[in-house]
Amino acid sequence: MSTATAGKGLEGIVATNSGICWIDGEAGILSYRGIDIHELAEFSNFEETTYLLWFGRLPSATELKEFNAQLAAARVLDPAIIQLLRSFPAGATPMEVLRTAVSALSLYDADEKDNLHDSNVRKSFRLTSQIAMIVANYDRLRKGLPLVEADKTLSHAANFLWMLNGEKPSETATKTMDIALILHADHELNASTFAARVIAATLSDIHSAVTGAIGALKGPLHGGANEAVMRMLQAIDAAGADPVQYVREMLAAKKKVSGFGHRVYKTEDPRATHLRRMSEQLSKDSGVTKWYDWSRKIELFINAEKHLNANVDFYSASTYTTLGIDLDLFTPIFAVSRIAGWAAHVIEQLDDNRLIRPRAEYIGPAYPYAYIQMTQRG
Ligand SMILES: CC(=O)SCCNC(=O)CCNC(=O)[C@H](O)C(C)(C)COP(=O)(O)OP(=O)(O)OC[C@H]1O[C@@H](n2cnc3c(N)ncnc32)[C@H](O)[C@@H]1OP(=O)(O)O
Ligand SMILES: O=C([O-])CC(=O)C(=O)O
Numbered sequence: 001m002s003t004a005t006a007g008k009g010l011e012g013i014v015a016t017n018s019g020i021c022w023i024d025g026e027a028g029i030l031s032y033r034g035i036d037i038h039e040l041a042e043f044s045n046f047e048e049t050t051y052l053l054w055f056g057r058l059p060s061a062t063e064l065k066e067f068n069a070q071l072a073a074a075r076v077l078d079p080a081i082i083q084l085l086r087s088f089p090a091g092a093t094p095m096e097v098l099r100t101a102v103s104a105l106s107l108y109d110a111d112e113k114d115n116l117h118d119s120n121v122r123k124s125f126r127l128t129s130q131i132a133m134i135v136a137n138y139d140r141l142r143k144g145l146p147l148v149e150a151d152k153t154l155s156h157a158a159n160f161l162w163m164l165n166g167e168k169p170s171e172t173a174t175k176t177m178d179i180a181l182i183l184h185a186d187h188e189l190n191a192s193t194f195a196a197r198v199i200a201a202t203l204s205d206i207h208s209a210v211t212g213a214i215g216a217l218k219g220p221l222h223g224g225a226n227e228a229v230m231r232m233l234q235a236i237d238a239a240g241a242d243p244v245q246y247v248r249e250m251l252a253a254k255k256k257v258s259g260f261g262h263r264v265y266k267t268e269d270p271r272a273t274h275l276r277r278m279s280e281q282l283s284k285d286s287g288v289t290k291w292y293d294w295s296r297k298i299e300l301f302i303n304a305e306k307h308l309n310a311n312v313d314f315y316s317a318s319t320y321t322t323l324g325i326d327l328d329l330f331t332p333i334f335a336v337s338r339i340a341g342w343a344a345h346v347i348e349q350l351d352d353n354r355l356i357r358p359r360a361e362y363i364g365p366a367y368p369y370a371y372i373q374m375t376q377r378g
Contacts, residue, residue: 003359005361006358009263011263015189015194015356015358016189016197016349016356018188018189018345018348019033019056019348020032020033020053020186020188020341020344020345020348021033021186021187021188021341022034022188023187023188023264023265025262025264025265025266025267026266026267027267028265028266028267028268028269028270029270030187030269030270030271032049032052032053032185032186033052033053033056033057035052035058037182037183037270037271038270038273038274040052040182041179041182041183041274044182045155045157045178045182046155046156046157046178046181046182046185046337046340047064047067047068047071047155047156048064048067049181049182049185049340050067050071050128050185050340051063051064051067053185053186053340053341053343053344054121054124054340054343054344054347068155070125071125071128071129071156072129072150072152072153072154072159073152074125074126074128074129074130075129075130075133075150075152075159076126076129076130076150077130077133077134077137078108080104080107080108081101081104081105081108081130081134082137082147084100084101084104085097085101085134085137085138085141086141088100088138090142092142093328094135094138094139094328094329094331094332095214095217095218095224095328095331095332095335096218097134097138098131098134098135098138098214098332098335099211099214099215099218101134101138102127102130102131102134102207102210102211102214103207103208103211105126105127105130105207106205106207106208109123109126109207111123111126113205115203115205115206115350117347117350117351120206120343120346120347120350121347123206123207123343124206124339124343124346124347127206127207127210127339127343128156128339128340128343129150129156131335131336131339132156132159132160132163132336133150133163135160135164135329135332135333135335135336136148136160136163136164137163139164139326139329140163140164140166145166146166147163148162148163148164148166149163150163151163155174155178156178156181157174157175157177157178157181158174158177158178160177160336161173161174161177164325164329165324172282172285173323176278176282176319176323177323179274179278180275180278180316180319180320180333180337181336181337182337183271183274183275183312183337184271184312184316184333184334184337184338185337185338185340185341186338186340186341186344186345187312187338187341188264190222191216191217191219191221191222192213192214192216192217192222192223192338192342193213193338193341193342193345194216195209195212195213195215195216196209196210196212196213196342196345196346197209197345197346197349197356198212198356199212199213200345200346200349200350200353201349201353201354201355201356202355203350203353206343206346209342209346210339210342210343210346213338213342214335217331217334217335217338218331220258223313223331223334223335223338224331225258225259225311225313225314226258226259226312226313226314226316226317226320226330226331226334227317227327227328227330227331228258228259228313229258229259229295229313229314229316229317230317230318230320230321230327230330231327232246232257232258233291233294233295233317233318233321234327236294237290243294243297243298244297244298244301247298247301247302248301248305251305251306257298257302257308258313258314259310259311259313259314259315259317260299260302260306260308260309260310260311260314261308261309261311262309262311265309265311267309268309268310269309269310269311269312271311271312272309272310272311272312272314272315275312275314275315275316275319276295276296276299276310276315278315278319279291279292279295279315279318279319279322280292280296282319282322282323283318283322286322288322291317291318291321291322292318292322295314295315295317295318299314316330316334317330320333
């Protein structure tokens with residue numbers, strides 16, 4: 001077999017076949033199983049979208065009802081996981097906690113240790129419900145607040161907000177969270193999903209694949225960018241700076257501005273369109289307009305100056321902040337949604353598996369390079 005050298009960062013390399021997500025980066029189109037993200041954001045909900053990702057088509061009314069019931073029934077965490085959450089040192093970040101707790105979930109998952117399709121679907125239900133619960137529970141534990149029991153009558157988005165805040169969420173908050181979860185649910189071979197597929201392809205288990213994916217999502221070049229956007233907006237606020245001037249100086253110092261640029265999209269990220277709209281509406285409704293206003297000014301400046309567009313992470317920062325959510329929960333919330341895509345990809349990988357093992361172009365010292373005895377080294 002011949003080998004070809006991929007560009008740095010595997011840019012433009014098609015690494016697998018997948019029937020889950022189609023993106024046209026030139027035209028700014030994102031679709032799950034062929035259905036445009038704009039239609040899903042307008043008409044679907046997170047549960048239905050997850051069904052679509054896992055089973056390849058939209059459910060009937062009865063199938064959706066059963067799916068919702070199965071997801072709600074999976075809102076159970078072993079007491080040992082709660083104990084684990086209580087045991088973390090003060091200052092453990094929610095992403096570190098999520099990564100560690102998801103790894104531990106496999107120890108308490110009574111399902112088959114096999115990698116059969118149906119076992120992994122059952123585990124995916126549990127992982128989807130449990131990730132949301134871990135994020136909500138840990139936030140309350142670190143704040144010294146009592147834990148809130150899952151409400152199995154609520155939707156996934158509403159139950160997450162309920163367990164996080166201990167009060168029934170408004171319709172607006174639930175709808176906003178639900179749309180955000182739809183928008184973040186999958187994105188083809190992004191870094192965390194690729195990591196999940198590489199792990200799954202060794203015939204390791206789905207918990208390992210999702211743990212690795214969470215580790216990849218955490219980085220500021222990927223999902224961690226939403227937190228970094230808010231940290232930047234807060235730094236602007238603390239400095240009493242002009243947002244455009246602040247960002248101009250970042251560019252002059254050759255720093256990257258989080259929430260801009262994308263490996264695949266050459267136009268606006270279609271998800272940013274929705275998040276911008278939601279951020280603007282929430283800011284008007286709440287009367288706290290500065291985060292949206294500053295974001296918009298920064299966006300227009302970066303568009304003009306660098307021809308870079310906002311990605312999914314840019315307006316999720318001001319959206320979640322206006323919903324009253326702490327900034328270090330933004331990336332965990334990304335995971336609350338992206339588990340839908342990770343699970344779909346792990347299952348798809350295993351349905352037609354082959355080990356993922358590319359080659360590296362060697363650029364080290366030329367072979368054979370002599371071994372020098374210790375006594376003869378300088
Ligand atoms: C959910 C997600 O993962 S969405 C992405 C979230 N990440 C971010 O928002 C972090 C900021 N953005 C970035 O770092 C990048 O745009 C990435 C990682 C998303 C994509 O990276 P790549 O495709 O590898 O592009 P790369 O980093 O090589 O950038 C290409 C050029 O655009 C510039 N550029 C890209 N993004 C930015 C940015 N956000 N701010 C300033 N300049 C940027 C680079 O400096 C580089 O310029 P140069 O050619 O003059 O050196
Ligand atoms: O596709 C990517 O590279 C990153 C991204 O937008 C996502 O994972 O949602």
